[in-house]
Amino acid sequence: MTASTRHIHERFLRHIWSRQYLQQSSLSTADGRTVEVLEVGTMNLESGPDFLEAKVNIGGTAYVGDVEIHRTQEDWLRHHHEHDPRYNKVILHVLLENETGRTATVVESGREVPVLVLGNFLPESIRAVWFKTIEDERARRAERIPCFTKNSGVSAEALRRWFDKLTVQRLEFKLRRFEERLKELARERQMALREVPRTWGEPPVEGSPDEVPPPYRELTQNDVARKELWEQVLYEGIMEGLGYVRNMAPFTRLAQIVTLDVVKNLHAVDDECKLQALLFGVAGLLPKISFLKEENSKEEARRLIRVWENLRRDFRSEILHPADWQFFPTRPLNFPTVRMAAASALIRKIIKEDGFRRNIQTIKFSQGNKVQELHSFFSIKTSDFWRAHYNFDHPSSSPVKSLGATRIRDMIINTVVPVSLLYARIFHDFTVRHETIKLYHAMAPSAENEVTRIIEEQLSKDRMPLDSPGRQQAAIQLYKFYCTEGRCHDCDIGKLVFLAEIEDGALRSSVENNSNMAQVTARLGQTM
Numbered sequence: 001m002t003a004s005t006r007h008i009h010e011r012f013l014r015h016i017w018s019r020q021y022l023q024q025s026s027l028s029t030a031d032g033r034t035v036e037v038l039e040v041g042t043m044n045l046e047s048g049p050d051f052l053e054a055k056v057n058i059g060g061t062a063y064v065g066d067v068e069i070h071r072t073q074e075d076w077l078r079h080h081h082e083h084d085p086r087y088n089k090v091i092l093h094v095l096l097e098n099e100t101g102r103t104a105t106v107v108e109s110g111r112e113v114p115v116l117v118l119g120n121f122l123p124e125s126i127r128a129v130w131f132k133t134i135e136d137e138r139a140r141r142a143e144r145i146p147c148f149t150k151n152s153g154v155s156a157e158a159l160r161r162w163f164d165k166l167t168v169q170r171l172e173f174k175l176r177r178f179e180e181r182l183k184e185l186a187r188e189r190q191m192a193l194r195e196v197p198r199t200w201g202e203p204p205v206e207g208s209p210d211e212v213p214p215p216y217r218e219l220t221q222n223d224v225a226r227k228e229l230w231e232q233v234l235y236e237g238i239m240e241g242l243g244y245v246r247n248m249a250p251f252t253r254l255a256q257i258v259t260l261d262v263v264k265n266l267h268a269v270d271d272e273c274k275l276q277a278l279l280f281g282v283a284g285l286l287p288k289i290s291f292l293k294e295e296n297s298k299e300e301a302r303r304l305i306r307v308w309e310n311l312r313r314d315f316r317s318e319i320l321h322p323a324d325w326q327f328f329p330t331r332p333l334n335f336p337t338v339r340m341a342a343a344s345a346l347i348r349k350i351i352k353e354d355g356f357r358r359n360i361q362t363i364k365f366s367q368g369n370k371v372q373e374l375h376s377f378f379s380i381k382t383s384d385f386w387r388a389h390y391n392f393d394h395p396s397s398s399p400v401k402s403l404g405a406t407r408i409r410d411m412i413i414n415t416v417v418p419v420s421l422l423y424a425r426i427f428h429d430f431t432v433r434h435e436t437i438k439l440y441h442a443m444a445p446s447a448e449n450e451v452t453r454i455i456e457e458q459l460s461k462d463r464m465p466l467d468s469p470g471r472q473q474a475a476i477q478l479y480k481f482y483c484t485e486g487r488c489h490d491c492d493i494g495k496l497v498f499l500a501e502i503e504d505g506a507l508r509s510s511v512e513n514n515s516n517m518a519q520v521t522a523r524l525g526q527t528m
Helices: 010-019 074-078 126-141 156-193 227-241 248-257 259-264 271-283 295-312 337-352 353-363 372-379 405-427 430-443 450-460 469-483 492-497 499-504 504-510 517-526
Strands: 035-039 051-057 061-070 090-095 105-107 112-117 389-391
Touching: 010 051, 010 061, 010 126, 010 353, 035 499, 061 499, 090 405, 126 405, 126 450, 156 227, 156 469, 156 492, 227 248, 227 259, 227 337, 248 337, 259 271, 259 337, 271 295, 271 337, 295 372, 337 353, 337 389, 353 372, 353 405, 372 405, 372 430, 405 430, 430 469, 450 469, 469 499, 492 499
Parallel strands: 061 090, 090 112
Antiparallel strands: 035 051, 051 061, 105 112
């Protein structure tokens, strides 16, 4: 690698590919096949290939798959992509330079992937393309919500009224998600307990009504009153929160496989090693001993693997794959291994300390600082090993905090509050409802994210700061379900600033054609 390109970031190379700053007419692979880029694909901001579902004609054959981008071919091996099944759909490996001279890259399935060397087809110098990238970034930052240039005349009172409605919408959105899961669990239990009616000793008669099971009856309050159902719903919400943005789905799936009932039946509540072995084993995150360098890590891994091998003999459920989890780009404190250790401690707390009932009683009866008391429930202590490691072979120079104050606050906002409101609704507990809403408004706001920053800068401005969880959640609801969906005609602010356009139907078409908003939506779709 030359001195001029050694420090070039892969983000810059992804920008070259996405904008196709290339000499299109002469593109060819390292082994001489012609290349025509039909669609660059969708940029992947998580771990895995850089661009998904690209369409590329290589040597006269059209391929649909993923594109991976590196500075050199050695980066493919350095990142261990040859062992990662997520890269089996890669159809083109794009490099800045090809120092090795190899004309193909090998994926985990054994298939060879052609190589395209960007450096051979740049229409200008690297420096000139770099300046174009800077200009593009400035243009991106100038993207605006549809009403940005017209909403300065909207009063603070109008903003407050609309955000109050959006706060309720957002809470209802979260509440209904938990309600659907609660009903699903109740129906599963109902099916497990039901016996099909039959008449013993009589031969079956063709067309007998007994052969057709009756439709499911409507769930009653008694059907959803079991504490175990509420504990499982709370547990799954907590696990989703542990996953943060990038690992929500696998953490939720893990909670649905390793249920609280499974933990109890395996007698893992009082055995920290068994519980951790179960979680890491089902998650597919137990490492190979040969990959570890630190002796302490080898010892910990051996201990968990021995226990998991015993559990595995009788475990018939799905096992997740290591590729389901995203470690990069993620801060070490958010590594799924760190969160898994925290999950172990939280599971024991939910079961041994009657977690769901404790939270409801805190909200309903406590005369002290309810936020602080709920916070203390999530303040856990992990094992000695996980207080000193981010991963099995990734020691930390300072103590690893299992759950920070910000993550705990978000878990209370996104799980404890809506689950408590659902409980209050189903059992008509007005005290719990009233106290939960008071708690919600008493909490400090979460950390700013890109969505709340956009809404604060382009809409609320100095008229109404997003200084509470409710307003922040309202901003997310507004952006995701109104601004980026072109629903200005359904938005109270849009109705004020676009009255004439709404009446003649011009607004809808102008918003739908706003490509900048579409790009922002794609980037921020994971924000909750």
